[in-house]
Amino acid sequence: MADTHGSNSASPMFDQIDRALSQGLYVQVRRVLHxxxxxxxxxxxxxxxxxxREILWQLSDANQHGEILDELNEEALASVLKMMDAEKLASTAQNMDVDDLAYVLRALPDSVYQDVLQQMQSQDRLRVEEALSYPEGSAGSIMNTDTTTIREDINVEVVLRYLRIKAELPEQTDTLYVVDAHDQLVGDVPxxxxxxxxxxxxxSEVMRSEVSTIVVDKPxxxxxxxFGRHDWVSAPVVSAHGILLGRITIDDVVDIIQEQAEHRMMGMAGMDDDEDTFAPILTSTxxxxxxxxxxxxxALIAASISNMFEATLAQIATLAVLMTIVPSMGGIAGNQTLALVIRALAVGHINDxxxxxxxAKEAGIGLLNGMLWASVVSGVVYFWKGDWTIAVILAVAMFINMAIGGLAGVCIPLLMKRFNIDPALAGGMALTTVTDVVGLFTFLGMATLVLA
Amino acid sequence: MADTHGSNSASPMFDQIDRALSQGLYVQVRRVLHxxxxxxxxxxxxxxxxxxREILWQLSDANQHGEILDELNEEALASVLKMMDAEKLASTAQNMDVDDLAYVLRALPDSVYQDVLQQMQSQDRLRVEEALSYPEGSAGSIMNTDTTTIREDINVEVVLRYLRIKAELPEQTDTLYVVDAHDQLVGDVPxxxxxxxxxxxxxSEVMRSEVSTIVVDKPxxxxxxxFGRHDWVSAPVVSAHGILLGRITIDDVVDIIQEQAEHRMMGMAGMDDDEDTFAPILTSTxxxxxxxxxxxxxALIAASISNMFEATLAQIATLAVLMTIVPSMGGIAGNQTLALVIRALAVGHINDxxxxxxxAKEAGIGLLNGMLWASVVSGVVYFWKGDWTIAVILAVAMFINMAIGGLAGVCIPLLMKRFNIDPALAGGMALTTVTDVVGLFTFLGMATLVLA
Structure with a gap:
């Protein structure tokens, strides 16, 4: 029996293709791709x-194009779509699921998109236009409309016969939905x-009547x-009035979970989660x-704080050497809290x-860690620079900045959330600015008061 | 029909519980919890x-305890397990799936764990000991052994009758596995x-004989x-010799995907992904x-670089004001690249x-962005400080540091990966150290050569 280990078995194929490409053996590349x-x-x-990418796309099997497009991430998708004309796209579209097709069409520029719709058969066009009528990011935009429905007054025997006549069930079907004459969802049968x-x-005797549903406009x-919490494999999507509209399957949800996680990680570094790993240099720049x-x-705001104390810095150059330690430690302490809170907001741990x-907890941790590291650093600096006054000033500034860092690490994302700003994207920069300003101001300010 | 919208319908319940708790109405808390x-x-x-947490746990339904334990994240789980004695745990364990139970038992301290095993019935004990015999993080440790198997020489009709006699299929069953007399997997039937x-x-006429399998020691x-790539809902786990051992279901995989994503995000801020949002202050500190x-x-390494140029800093205090800009911009540029590469490594975009x-691409981006921002910053600094020499020195240092930052952002994670160090955890700190050192050294070094 064939053992297809997916990505793992694919990687020798990647090597084969790479070798064949570098030798210009396109026939062989095509054979492996197929x-x-x-x-x-x-x-x-x-x-x-x-x-x-362009060569590989041209050599790949056109019958697989629909499936490949669906599997590509957004930016790679956009780059591949540029290689296709409207006619090709329309013919590829024929064999695709509505939700997958909606994903692909959303990546098209408006002009091309109209062209593709024109080329499509009217039935396909209607299906797609319906899918695209739900706002992006809503349940409707990722649902599939290929539900299999049954009535509650028939026997299981009849259902079994009906399925055999149907001869095929849509992919990822794990549940049949029971609807009444008005398409109102009344239950389901796994x-x-x-x-x-x-x-x-x-x-009606075997169905579950307490079905968890998703309203079509749910984000x-x-x-x-x-899905994550309740271990669902699929869930029915209903209108506000309980009419069955479609279903959402776990494979699409896994994609969403991965995208969200990427968004949080990439966002914290100021990157777009769509960013193509191999985008052209100019685009990325x-x-x-x-x-x-x-x-x-x-950085200029932080520099302007130091600038306020230029006279003091001119007097005591040691301050310039040490002053970067304070913002650095405050920033790290604050960032730890920030990451915890962003995760907690994402999984729903935080409520009013x-x-x-x-x-209170995070401020407490900031205070404790501030005390600990302030003592350590004062010892190190005294040992290094032999000056107790500067060592103590540094310690006090660091203590204050780490406590503020902890507090800011929890308050900034909570405030941003309230004003609908994405803390994963803007939180880190806001936090660092706070800890830079507070750190430099307290350290250089105290030094000016005491030493200058 | 009941509309259970999960987390959303739970949130009014959370409020009810909060109110009841604050008024000491424990009977009401219990009622809502149930x-x-x-x-x-x-x-x-x-x-x-x-x-x-302790009050809520005591008031919750003991029959649900197994399921609740399985749904808790690792650290919250550990804190709840501390509230249970071995006997209670053993009785809770009776109704749990093997994979879930293995997850819970792994969180126990060794002494308690032996106690719990003692208290368990011998059959349960054997099942669990087998599950725990696979190393943590391997396919074996998350697989479930409740596969439903059939033989290839019987008719579908017989299978259907067999299933009706069985009267129940394990949760998340979407496929029956076809095995031969030696338990060798020969195919599957959705x-x-x-x-x-x-x-x-x-x-044998209806089964798929090309089944994708997972070897039991796969990470x-x-x-x-x-699972993410191939839209699987479940997959069979086999021994190195192709013997069917169990199956892995999508719900466990979703947990893994979420954990990995959390690990990357939290790791970049120097946090453990297990960290309990509401852990006691001392533990977190x-x-x-x-x-x-x-x-x-x-930070001390960076300070020791500035310290090398203390004489220059004493001469020209403006350098102290401006010197933080160079490491900051290099660090941000490097971090963007780092995030991209960590994501690319995680999804498997990078190969030899x-x-x-x-x-080459990331170094190119670093060069371009370095040129752009070096020009901008030299203008800003000239306008601010009125000194072309310092402005140009800052621009050159920034250009070099941003180019190095981009290069380090891609080379550091690739090198770490080669030496089996987790780049999500250690990459950011290593990168910042590089950009701090290079930034301060080039800026202050050039300033010393030219100005001092």
Whole structure:
């Protein structure tokens, strides 16, 4: 029996393709590509610089194109779509699931998108237009409409016969939905139930009537948490009036979970989670430059604080040597808290009842760690510079800055959340600015008062 | 029909419980808790400070305890286990799936763990000891052994009858596995196939013989990528000889994906992904202190660089005011690259063939952004300080540091990966140290050569 270990078995294929490409053996590249799974080809495309990507796309099997497009991340998708004309896209679209197709079409520029719709058969066009009518990021935008529905007054035996006539069930089907004459969802029957109950029972006798549903306008973030918490494999999507509209399956939710996690991690470094690993240099440079501009402002604010104390710095150069330690430690302490709070907000650990407890706890940790490291650093600096006054000033400034850092690490994301700013994106920069300003101001300010 | 919107419907319950707790109405707390899903109770426990957590645990339904324990994150789990004695734990363990139980038992201190095993019935003990015999983090440690197997020479009709006699299928079953007389996996039959084919066909005629399997010692990280890439809901786990040992289901994989993502995000801030949001202050302080110690060393290294140029700083205090800008911009540029590379490593975008392309690309971005921001900053500084020499020195230092930052941002994680160091954990600190040292050294060094 064939042992296809996915990514792992794909990696020798990646090597084969790389060798064949470098020798210009395109026939061989094509042969290997045609043996690969769509998901692995997508990974290969994402892992290739733009020029290779184009060659690989041309050599891949056109019948797999729909599946490959669906597996690509947003920016790699956009770069591949540029290689296709409207006609090709429309013919690729024919065999795709509605939710996957909606994902692909959303990546198209408006003009091309209209062209593609024109080329599509009217039935496909209607399906897609419906899927695109739900706002991006809502349950409707990721649901699939291929639910299998049954009525509650028939026997399981009849259902079984109906399924055999149907001869095929949509991918990832694990549950049949029971609806009334108005398409109102009244229950569901897992396939496992269908297979194990007495076929003479009626659907109403075997169905679960307490079904967890997702309303069509629910944001995808909440949906990801629901699936994660409740171990769902699929869930029905209903209108505000309980009409069954479609279903969301775990494979799409896994994609969302991964995107959200990437967004948090990449966002903290000022990066877009869509960023293509092998995007052209100019595109990436332009994209990252905004964040560098913001950071330059933050760095200039910090410099302007030191500038207030230029006279003191001119008098005692040792202060200049030591002054970077204070913002650094405050920033790290604050960042630890920030990461904890961003995670807690994402998984839903924080509510109005417990935020005060959290603020008190993090401020307490800041105070304790501040005390500890202030003592350590004063010892180190005395040993190094032989000056107790500067050592004590540094210790006090560091203590204050680490306590403020802890407090800011919890208050900044909570405030941002309240004003609908994404703390994963803006929290780190705001925090660092606070700890830079407070750290430099307390250290140089106290030094000016005491020493100058 | 009941509309249980999970976390969302749970949140009014959270408020009710909070009110009832603050008024000491424990009977009411108990009543609300008994209506809640285990997953929501776990979320509530994770969202509560330790004292409240203990009260809530005592008031919750003992029949739900197993499920709740399984849903808790590692550190919250450890804190709840401390409230239970070995006997209670053993009785809770009786109704748990092996993989869930293994997760819980791994969180116990050794002495208690032996006690709990003693208290368990011998059959349970054997099951658990087997699950615990696979190393943590391997496929074996998260697999469930409750596979449903069939033989290939029987008819589908017989399978259907067998399932009805069985009367129940294990949770999350979407596929039956076909094994030979030696338990060798020879194929699988999805439930959807079973329901749609002609019952007179034999299993060998309807089964898929090209089954993707997971070898029992495969690391869980790779498994998460496989599920994500191939949209699996479950996958069979086999021994090195192809013997079917169990199966891994998507719900456990979703947990792994979330943990890995948290690990990357929290790790970049020097935090443990297990960290309990409401851990006691002393525990958290102790845990975070290691990272602060490492950062203090890094900050002292940076300070010792400035210290080399103390004479120059004493001469020109403006250098002290401006010197923090250079490491800051280099650090941000490097961190952007670092985040991109850590993500790329995690999803498998980087291999031996393309790492050189990536290094060249990121170095290029660093050069371009370095040029751009060096020009901007020299203008700003000239305008501010009216000194072209210092402005140019700052620009050159910044250009060099941003280019090095980009290069370090890609080389550091690739090198760490090669030496099996986790770049998500140690990459940021190593990078910042490089950009601090290079930034301060180039800026102050050039200033000393030119101005002093």
């Amino acid at each position: 043996q690969m799974l769509a998901a692995d080809i997508a990974l290969l495309l994402e892992s290739s610089p733009p020029s290779t 396939l496992t139930t269908l297979l194990t109950v007495n076929p003479n029972l009626s659907v 995808v973030q909440d949906i990801a948490n629901l 332009k994209r990252r430059t905004v964040w560098l501009a913001i950071n330059l402002c933050a 009842n417990n935020s005060k407890v959290l603020i | 209506q809640m899903l285990a997953a929501d109770i776990a979320l509530l426990l994770e969202s509560s400070p330790p004292s409240t 439930l959807t196939t079973l329901l749609t084919v002609n019952p007179n066909l034999s299993v 869980v990280q790779d498994i998460a990528n496989l 102790k845990r975070r202190t290691v990272w602060l110690a490492i950062n203090l060393c890094a 063939n393309n790492s050189k392309v990536l290094i």
